[in-house]
Structures are given as C-alpha cells and as structure tokens.
Amino acid sequence: MTLTLGFIGIVTRDMAASLAFYRAVGVPIAEGQDDAPHVDAVLDGGVALAWDTIETIRTFDPGYEPAVGGHRIALAFAHESPAEVDAAYAALVDAGHDGHVAPFDAFWGQRYASVRDPDGNSVEFFAPLAES
Numbered sequence: 001m002t003l004t005l006g007f008i009g010i011v012t013r014d015m016a017a018s019l020a021f022y023r024a025v026g027v028p029i030a031e032g033q034d035d036a037p038h039v040d041a042v043l044d045g046g047v048a049l050a051w052d053t054i055e056t057i058r059t060f061d062p063g064y065e066p067a068v069g070g071h072r073i074a075l076a077f078a079h080e081s082p083a084e085v086d087a088a089y090a091a092l093v094d095a096g097h098d099g100h101v102a103p104f105d106a107f108w109g110q111r112y113a114s115v116r117d118p119d120g121n122s123v124e125f126f127a128p129l130a131e132s
Helices: 015-025 052-061 084-092
Strands: 007-012 038-042 048-053 073-076 099-107 110-116 123-127
Touching: 007 052, 015 048, 015 084, 038 084, 048 052, 048 073, 084 099, 084 123, 099 123
Parallel strands: 007 048, 073 123
Antiparallel strands: 038 048, 099 110, 110 123
C-alpha cells in the first residue's frame, strides 16, 4: 500500500476571513465560496487544502471543540528565495494579519517566517539561504 497525503483540513470560525487570508498567501481558491460550509482548493503538486466551519464539523462530531493555546500543526509554504519569504510576510502583516515570527535566517539553512491565520493557525514561509 502506498500512503499519500489526500488533503489538509482547516476548521474555521469565519470562512470568509480564512479564505481571504489563504488567497492572500497564494492558494488558488475559487471565488463565490465565502459562505460555503466546506471548501476545497488544490495546490500545485496535487495536495488539497480543505476548510470546514465549526458548524459543519459538529454535524458529524457534535462534541467538537476548537483547540486552544499554541498551534497543533503548521502549514509551511516553500518559496524560491529569502526575498520572497520577506515579501510574503510583509504583505500579510501590511494587510493586518498577525506576524507571529518575523523573517530570520535559521540555523538549519533557511529563511523562515510565521504568520497566524484568522483562526490562530501557524502559517510559515521558508526558502533556502543563498550558498556562499
């Protein structure tokens, strides 16, 4: 059996706000879905992101409660250069989103930054540092 990642699910309190954030990140989400209870978008490479409202989740898991505190999982999007990481972070922060960790040169050889989506999930950006 071959194990493949089918989709990554995001539970949201506010579908429109979440979709607006991920569109700003660059996720190809079709317009006209801001009031939908469930939304899918396929990334380059074939992995899908899926969004469900809390109400949708509770239709099959009535006791569902959103996590509190720090993030449990992070989405990390690859960029080609450190400058692209800086630009992605700046654009989202300038648009009013929570810049959680400003871009920095990580000891593991990447430019790295983190922004929180409207539900508090960690959305990270990284790129290889230029070789010297």
